Amino acid sequence: MTDAVPAIGRRSRAWFGDGGKNGFIARHHLRASGYGDATFDGRPVVGIANSWSELTPCNAHLRQLAEHVKRGVLQAGGIPLEFPVMSLGEPYMKPSSMLFRNLMAMELEELVRANPLDSVVLLTGCDKTTPAALMGAASVDLPAIMLTGGPMLNGRFRGTTVGSGTDVWRMTEGLRAGEVSPAQFAEFECSLNRSAGHCMTMGTASTMACIAEALGMQLPGAAALPAVDSRRAVLAESTGRRAVEIAQEGLRPSQVMTRASFENAIIVNAAIGGSTNAILHLLAIAGRVGVPLTLDDIGDLGRDIPLLVDLMPSGRFLMEEFAYAGGLPALIERIGALLDLDAPSIAGGTIRGVNAGAECFDDEVIRPLDRPVQPAGSGTTVLHGNLAPDGAVIKVSAAEPRLMKHSGPALVFDSLDDYMAVVDDESLDVTPETVLIVRNLGPRGYPGMPEVGNLPLPAKVLAQGVRDMVRISDARMSGTAFGAVVLHVAPEAAIGGPLALVRTGDLVTLDARAGVLSMDVDDAELAVRRASWKPAVAHDPRGWVRLYVDHVLQADKGVDLDFLVGASGDTVAKQAF
Numbered sequence: 001m002t003d004a005v006p007a008i009g010r011r012s013r014a015w016f017g018d019g020g021k022n023g024f025i026a027r028h029h030l031r032a033s034g035y036g037d038a039t040f041d042g043r044p045v046v047g048i049a050n051s052w053s054e055l056t057p058c059n060a061h062l063r064q065l066a067e068h069v070k071r072g073v074l075q076a077g078g079i080p081l082e083f084p085v086m087s088l089g090e091p092y093m094k095p096s097s098m099l100f101r102n103l104m105a106m107e108l109e110e111l112v113r114a115n116p117l118d119s120v121v122l123l124t125g126c127d128k129t130t131p132a133a134l135m136g137a138a139s140v141d142l143p144a145i146m147l148t149g150g151p152m153l154n155g156r157f158r159g160t161t162v163g164s165g166t167d168v169w170r171m172t173e174g175l176r177a178g179e180v181s182p183a184q185f186a187e188f189e190c191s192l193n194r195s196a197g198h199c200m201t202m203g204t205a206s207t208m209a210c211i212a213e214a215l216g217m218q219l220p221g222a223a224a225l226p227a228v229d230s231r232r233a234v235l236a237e238s239t240g241r242r243a244v245e246i247a248q249e250g251l252r253p254s255q256v257m258t259r260a261s262f263e264n265a266i267i268v269n270a271a272i273g274g275s276t277n278a279i280l281h282l283l284a285i286a287g288r289v290g291v292p293l294t295l296d297d298i299g300d301l302g303r304d305i306p307l308l309v310d311l312m313p314s315g316r317f318l319m320e321e322f323a324y325a326g327g328l329p330a331l332i333e334r335i336g337a338l339l340d341l342d343a344p345s346i347a348g349g350t351i352r353g354v355n356a357g358a359e360c361f362d363d364e365v366i367r368p369l370d371r372p373v374q375p376a377g378s379g380t381t382v383l384h385g386n387l388a389p390d391g392a393v394i395k396v397s398a399a400e401p402r403l404m405k406h407s408g409p410a411l412v413f414d415s416l417d418d419y420m421a422v423v424d425d426e427s428l429d430v431t432p433e434t435v436l437i438v439r440n441l442g443p444r445g446y447p448g449m450p451e452v453g454n455l456p457l458p459a460k461v462l463a464q465g466v467r468d469m470v471r472i473s474d475a476r477m478s479g480t481a482f483g484a485v486v487l488h489v490a491p492e493a494a495i496g497g498p499l500a501l502v503r504t505g506d507l508v509t510l511d512a513r514a515g516v517l518s519m520d521v522d523d524a525e526l527a528v529r530r531a532s533w534k535p536a537v538a539h540d541p542r543g544w545v546r547l548y549v550d551h552v553l554q555a556d557k558g559v560d561l562d563f564l565v566g567a568s569g570d571t572v573a574k575q576a577f
Contacts, residue, residue: 065233
């Protein structure tokens, strides 16, 4: 590999190569950790940004993975320096981990910029850690490579395969309907997560791992291999070696994540049946790297792509089967005619080159184009109309087809608490045709846009055997969830979007194929309602939440903070200690 960045010009030399006081301060503190003269001879310094935390179970194995990355860095002649970065644990963080995605991105950006690093390895896994790391890396634009932690092993319950998240929703509804006993539910709870790793369904964590690979930011095959597979340790070692090479080459995220890369990622997201959350993250990452990308671009690019990967929640299998079928390289090879294979890869060269010759070993898991799981248009669909003028989304592949063209009377709630207080009330005025609407769950309204859009169905309709209804909100939902759930309505209700004006009894129409979400209320009546609308009592937050509420963008813009959009580069403002 050509040394395109001479040692004397490496970024870390501003710290360790200084012959005066500042250089002494930098070197002697590292010597205190047992580093010798060879550390300071100009070899690349590689940071390992580790989102390990016991508060993030999906990332709890990253400490061990980091050791394999370090070995690869040392093999290639670099100096590995591991450091902690904020970890966002989906199972525990309240009110929503999404509230803190931008904070993690900001922290990582500033840590990387402030320290003597020539490149950085991004160790992530759980839902928001992957996009946050990509956003931060894009903004500082230092050579960076990602390694996600991998999915956990398949869950096994009473002789069947069960998937994280997806089967939780099914079993929970079964428990509420009296079809599952508390003892069965407890047994299921102990059978679901059997190893380290993130959710093994095609939820947000698996989706973002695939998208990071499709964007060219991690090595081929890294998205799907189980967390406990020894080949992931080998990938970690290879990632460490490659981190040294990109430091030498000066290969930056802005050179890898091009417009073509984002278009590839959008097409891959449609083919895998990826999470609706991926849309928010792709928009935010593109904004950081300076690639123009809109919500409608995502809808247009994904519209003609069939669902080819048969994974929960849209299909039958889990990430283990996807990995053993050939993973993302096999899918990329299969849909190569739909992609820009000349897009760059962090592995070196192009997506075409690094995935050439990849084979599919199971046509049931990764389907041929002429035998898809679901036809084109089954992925995440973008909706517009007088209820969502700036857009909303629905994951068609995870919903009951009968509801994809539906009109019904609205039943409206101003908060999640209001809805949950009556969801089990047998006297609730609701039928299977009702359109459930819960608002004030968006970026500012909650705040943080929680994953509650897949509202539990009212007990009254569950008792009738109904398992899906049209539900609309300005919230998100887990990538593992399913149902006829309209999400990310923009503008959100809290800032006066039309969702704030809809009333119980209004006729609401969803036509997913036509991309329409509307209410049968004319403009004159909406103007009257708007004149009398008053926002909910404002939050009185402090600290990060105050900053977030004051500056967060809407869902159609990726929910980043307005002042973080764009890159700032890796230059440290003041060099003196």
